[in-house]
């Protein structure tokens with residue numbers, strides 16, 4: 412799908428490192444619409460494809476935040492919105508349903524290399540992304556932030572990007588409480604369509 416497995420590492424570091432909280436190991440939320448519960452071996456079998464997708468994902472040559480916007484397959488690339496200086500996309504390996512990334516088109520690792528117009532639009536896109544997720548998923552809270560540098564947990568340290576991670580009450584202890592129970596993630600395609608609908612209802616951009 413042309414996405415990088417490195418994104419997953421970013422989101423892990425984001426929640427576990429920068430924001431200090433213990434995160435749901437599966438990256439799932441118990442509030443997945445239509446979620447089905449499984450146990451034991453079945454859980455492993457159903458869960459495996461998602462993990463294999465991560466393990467086997469091919470790395471995109473070059474920088475995904477440059478390469479993906481150059482293509483015209485936004486749904487396939489999970490690009491949700493294109494602004495003038497920055498864009499919004501779903502994380503291909505989301506930590507929770509609706510996990511968004513906001514990145515400038517400019518390939519830079521440094522906040523200081525973004526000008527005022529870029530910072531302004533990124534701020535507006537982060538704000539809009541929160542609104543879209545609130546509309547589509549009704550989360551209880553958000554983690555929003557940037558990991559600068561590999562030491563800070565950035566999986567793609569060469570291109571600065573913002574994470575918007577919706578959170579739900581109890582999403583850190585659900586799995587340990589329930590034990591073997593697993594919840595199927597909402598598909599990325601369904602997440603994309605729900606967020607596109609929310610974006611289209613939003614008249615602010």
Ligand SMILES: [Zn+2]
Pocket residue numbers: 474475476477517518519569570
């Ligand atoms: Zn880049």
